[in-house]
Amino acid sequence: MTAEPRLSWTEVRDTIRARILARHYAPGDKLPRDEDLARNLGCARATVHRAMQDLAAAGLVERRRRGGTHVPNDPVTRATFDIPVTRREVEARGSLYGYRLISRAIAESPPAVMARFGLQDPSPMLHVRALHLADRRPYILEDRWIDLATTPEILEVDLAQHSANEWLVHHKPYSRVDVRFHAVNAEGEIARHLDTPRGSALLVLERTTWIGSAPITTVQSVAAPGYEVAAQS
């Protein structure tokens, strides 16, 4: 008789997940200790621990040393979005990517930008506005501020040829990022550049990065009408 195959951590995870889904463990409930689950399922504690790590990352359980493992009392929906550089996104849709620099100027950071970075004092920044196109039609209007203290080399980049978006992603790694979504009505230049009626509802992706605690860039990417962003499956 051959040895019984060992239980994998993914099988353990799916078993526990099924019990949570079946409300065998309901919101607020405490789960058995790792050691007891291991004995019950016929595997090692480390295998249960690995499965729980995954469940915790998904928000299905909460772990506490000594305190044990619980199903959260107030579950949240956890959704992860992968936001590519715009060129890749357009090309991934099978569309032709286009880029156009609208404006580029050195200026002191305005209050709204300072607020996004959490800055008290203005600092010299490069203000870049650019349009990304898909199949020759406006797709994303980008309004970006780049801190010249951390990123002086952006001044050497020909932003008429290369989007700041891509340059930064390749040359300027960050250690912290803040991402937000909101909606705005198309007005003035936004309506013009995106070639859309004034008043159209537009989705805005705001993304701010820091290296350590020093600001790098903050961008508002205003999407053409109809744009929708989906979490990864």
Add this chain to the structure above:
Amino acid sequence: MTAEPRLSWTEVRDTIRARILARHYAPGDKLPRDEDLARNLGCARATVHRAMQDLAAAGLVERRRRGGTHVPNDPVTRATFDIPVTRREVEARGSLYGYRLISRAIAESPPAVMARFGLQDPSPMLHVRALHLADRRPYILEDRWIDLATTPEILEVDLAQHSANEWLVHHKPYSRVDVRFHAVNAEGEIARHLDTPRGSALLVLERTTWIGSAPITTVQSVAAPGYEVAAQS
């Protein structure tokens, strides 16, 4: 002389991350093998593996058996959102939560709803519209469809007293969720219920859940103007 403390996986992760940030490993680059990194850093291969697992989850590296570890050529920004039930979100803001059922009707799923679920044939569903309030002002307008094949018990719930949002989160776990954001202009009933001028730009969170491959619910939560959703830090 006391034994040197062992390197922790978080220290290994931070070291590798710093090297990626410093472009010691640039986009497209292949990293040294786990075993070599372990020797280089003076720790176990399992410790390096644990650190890499975390870096991979953050999207900073890509792992392939035999193929090794690479810095992605096309890095993406990975942002994770935790979406609580509306009551918790309102209370977390220090506001008073209120709830009002607008309408409740059994109907066959319309094409747009079938599309969201990936259904070919319509099925009987409960269509619920409700308003969530913060400090007595409209906050989120919820337009929801609940599949009666998987969730017949929703018919017994007094939705005038309890939001479907909370009932489902507590009683109906799901195994798959699809989350999307887009923007709409406030029109007709939406403008009325949210008490906002027609034409206002509104952020919409769309969330669809399945148990196995069977639909549970799909909801469009239309936020009052000014609403913004932020990724977790």
Add this chain to the structure above:
DNA sequence: CAGATTAATATGTACGTACATAATAAGTCA
């Protein structure tokens, strides 16, 4: 009986061994 202290506990972690396996490189063959 409340606050402080101590003990116990359940999870977290470093490691090493042995093995699994996906993926790449090398070799073979027509």
Add this chain to the structure above:
DNA sequence: TGACTTATTATGTACGTACATATTAATCTG
């Protein structure tokens, strides 16, 4: 020389041991 097969390799994993540590429960003291 290209297609196919085989070998090699680098990561993935199960486990067990030993220890670390955050947290909770129990105990002590005034």
